[in-house]
Amino acid sequence: MLPDEIISEILSPALKVSEELFSDTSDVSPFSNYTPSTSDYLLVCKDWLRVATPLLYNVVVLRSKAQTNTLQQVLKTNPEFGLFIKKLRVEGGFGTAMHTILKSAPNITDLSITLSIYSSDGAGGLCKGLPLINPHRIIIVDPHVLKPLKNKHLAALKKTLFDCIRSWSNLRIFGYPHSDPYYSHMPQWAEKATELSQLLAQTQVHTVTFGAISSIPYWIAKLYGIPSLRVLQFQRPLDEKLVVKIESDAQLNKLAKYKRVNKPTHIEPDIAPSLNPFFVPMQFASQETREAIWKHVIFFAIEIFSHRSDMFRLLQSLIPYGAGGITRTLDKEPHLGPSIRRIFTATETTSDKEAILKVLRHTTCLKFLAPAQDPDLQLRITSESFEELGKVAGHSLEELSVSVFYGEISSPSDLQPFTNLCVLDIEGIRLSGIDLGEEPPSDVLKTVQNLRIRAENVALSFTLVELFANISVISRSNANSDVGMPPDVVAHHALLGYNRVFGLDSLRTLVLPRIYHHVYAFEDMIKMHGEKLHHLTLGPLKGIRVLDFCPNLTEMKLLDRDDLGKLAPNSQHHALVKISSPGLPKDADPEEVEAMLDMYPNLREIEFRYLQWPTTEREISKSSIVPLAESFTAFRGLVGTGSA
Template sequence: MADSLPDEIISEILSPALKVPEHMYSDLSPTSPFAKYSVSSSAALLVCKAWLRVATPLLYACVVIRSKAQCRALHDALRKNPDLGRFIKKLRVEGGFSASMNEILKCASKLTDVFLSLQIHSSDSSSGLISGLPLINPTRLILFDDRDNHLKNKAVVQLMDALQGCVKKWTNMHTLVLPYTTLPGAREPLVRALFGFSNLKVVSFLAFHDKVPLLTHLDAIPTLEAIEIRAKRGLKPKKKSAPPPTSKNARISSLLRWAEDQGVPRAKRIYKLPVCPATDPTFCPLACTPGFVADKIWARILFFAMLSLEPRSKSTVPAVAKSHDLMANTKRLRFLLVSKLFCRLGLPYLYREPTILHRSLPQFADRLSTAPTIGTHVRELDISVGFAEIAGTAESFARIFRHTPRLRCLNGNGVVRLTYTDLCVLGNTAGATLEEMSGISLAPPVIGNASRSPAVLAKFTALKILTWYISSSSQMPPFFSSTGTVPTHALPALEFLTLKSPDTLPVFSQMQLPSLRRVSMNIRASMFPRASGLITDFLRAHGAKLLTLRTEHPVFDDVALLTLCPNITTFGCRVGAKADFSVKDLGVSKMDEAFKHICLTTLLLNRYADSSKTREDQAWTEIFAELEAALERFPALREIRSMSYEWPTTEHAISRSVWVQAAESLLKRDIKLKDKTNAEWHPRLKVTRR
């Protein structure tokens, strides 16, 4: 089919996949936009001869070089076929990459844009760039530099000298993009020299502040036509018509302008529905429709308008998520102000998923008390009280729970403290419908109060997710009375349990919990001396049914937890060299010699990072060495993920990363190593010895 299409159409089809966007090519962020792994776009050239013919110019139009291996590969391709060099229009070089750069620049006869980095480490060489720069004559130069760490090694100094020598040779140069707003001492001779291009028309700054000292040096450039301010997000005014900053120099002030938006282009609305005036002002929609039918139609319209178009925020930042939810509440309220009909039909959707802040919690309780029917509409209740006690807050929970019989989800964001009385009221009212109770803190009991029987848990027959924190210490009495009878058939639907203290573990150990599959216990033995025995007792009772387990330690009470959970597929724990996290081999040293865990497929590892990078690398080296020695005990293991590490993004950092070395070693065993973003490591192209 491709052979029957004109080359122009094939080019339009392949362009989105092969062309490098301008905002990525000219990006001056500390982390390169090309640092993340992606499937090579060159795969399109292997489809057929027609695609190879059309895609080759598109592939070479913008070349990004990030490693010596990539530079060597491009050098070899141009040496075998120098004609490919005429396709190169833009070149982004994120390093020095030794002598191979000379051949690349020599073949790039039509190069117009060049991106150079001054972050070249002493282990690299800029010899190829130095000898190749005089061979080109670009129209735009983009410089990258770390404004907080200006390298001054031999390779950087030689490259700056070579750039100064090119000022008189690059007669086509008309655009200069700089990463500075001041004249840094080590870079001042270079910046002053670059202002000497004979045809320089545009100077662009990466960021803009109230004062830019470099502006005073631009008045001496006679050919200058514009000074662009490439403002960071948040610095540029939201209004597009806002004028750019001014300068005391009249000529400089007239040249200042905002640069075009270099961010990711946003999708534009294709059309806009015109609002035409009503031909009949007395017209009322659905006026001739029976009332119950009209109510159903309007209710369905309000459902989509108030709920479906305003989904709850999935942001991991609490402040951002809470702001989004509160804004959604405000937008939903506007619909109720349209008419009495909208108020009556939209009220259930307004109270269906409310987000309540601490200041409005007593008022919300008063509202439910005065209009009890409103509480029947509440399905999800998101409460954020804050750490400071607010007057009337403690009494508000029971008042709210008494009027929410259909509550399905209760989220306390980790700071809501419920008393035993609140828990009883919640169980009596919504125990049969509540499916999730997360982020709830149970207040410490008052000594001498009435019995606090764990029988209250039997009322939560639909609860699937339970995440709570016990606000007590080892010196305080447990939340549930030891004399109370534990209901063994309680929480029959519980699937996911999260605890941060061992206070209630004896209660859960005596329950059957037939649906329990996932457990997370953020409990440190150093903080709770009795935790070791309580955790092992709990896992002896329920470990066989678990599929996921996350704990602070892989070993408690000299027992490897993996031996108590033979069917789990995911296990997470902390490992390291500190006193209370000394186990690095997942407790293999505590296992019988014949024991093998045949179900474990995923490991989640975490540790408290050391302030010294040398000690941190040494610790992970020891951890990975012990893990590799223990892998024969885990034949099904296919994935190891860190909860705190992120893959390096530069060739210099990659070559020294302990994690990269471990990842490539584990790949030989068909085990993937992933970082905290869940990105797995893919081996990069390497330079082979000849």
């Protein structure tokens, strides 16, 4: 059996609410994010229940009427629990229950209270309960400075609160409600500063605290006249610009207390010399192991993921003259070319492009040519350069991301040199025409597992989608001879006598951001390769039920939120585990959502990438998102994620 003191030390980190969160005055509450209930720790055993109860009630955060009513019932049944409450954060009015809570918690030392009170909120309990406590610190949260709320409940609460602030004999610290005055030049800021300074002048407050700030407001001078004021406390570290502003104001400099932003320091570690002077690192390791280790060492050494905008981050860190300098070096020492395995693209200029292409002529063992971070920063090359890249490094490239402008190729054989690709992200390639009598290669991009075909210029041309849909592309003159027929239909006619399936034997992930054009080809491509796919990302579906042709698909990513309702297959899909969508369909109905989910018996996660979840009880009550999310959870306990 552990002593209670040890159990308390063990449980405190899990049950503690940090001071930074408790005192936060941001417009959006830091407690609006989902976190597991800490009360679960009390259910482990009786010892934990006994020790953890005071810790649990030490800091109480109330965000809804349901929470408030529950706490009221607990305190009625166990009034001794109220004695444990030292810090109380109230993010609403919450009706008469607040009177019971405040009456039961005479030991409150820190109170955080919001002025976000609407006409539908009841603040009577707060008005009756606030005079019953005598805190040492009060923090006011007011997110409605630019558009102030006006209603009788808010007016009553402000009057009671201000009266209490004047009468609380223990009050010494005041958390200022308007910490980051982005619009501090507006009149209401000065009005509120005047109002609060006049209020605090009638108290014994000696410290006024500010949260995160981006500037020193001009109206801060209104606080200097508070007789008891000793400190203006800036809780977040200040950058040098704000420090200079403070130091230039003699009165503010006398009162201000702050920390400076820590400047990063680069400390070189002391490395002890080897005890064996003949030691050779990785002497007996395989070549593959050596390359893997040195790759990571070099990446960290040259800060590959810094915010620099060089075209070749790796190479330019080694040779400071850019791609041109690398080219000159390789011309002098061509034996270095095969050592270049990874090239990261970032920006493009005409001069860079020419130098880069010269570099590529030396990279006979290149494995990676793609952006370092932003996938849209592809290297733009001509079709001639693309063909040359295939000849030089097609056998070694494993990942390739390029945009081919003027990217016309006359035969799928031009893709054949890329025999080792696992990831291909390509934009712009189109097919100028294929001779129907040509015997097509059967192993085009045979090793590609991850394929992304981006938006293309489709005017009077046919694209890779047609190629991998096994649609023969006929010449433009022949296409134009089929008067009145859409190009897609003309291409379908060309299937006669040309039925070889092209490559993609290893395909598992397919990304097609735009499928506005050549819908027939897209549907044929999905029919032909769908059984291989585990991940599929698609633009607008155009009414195609892709899941009927992808029985092994485990993850589906939609780029159009309205496609979520159109996605359902004709029969149940047992492989799908995750669906990702930008948001919920417009006018989505919970019953329709449940009917849709019934088609995916093994679905475990729905991700809404751009969903702005309501953060207050009032927003939740008005939101159409919440009932749908509840239907997800009730239906199968699905996990839903999203971001603002």
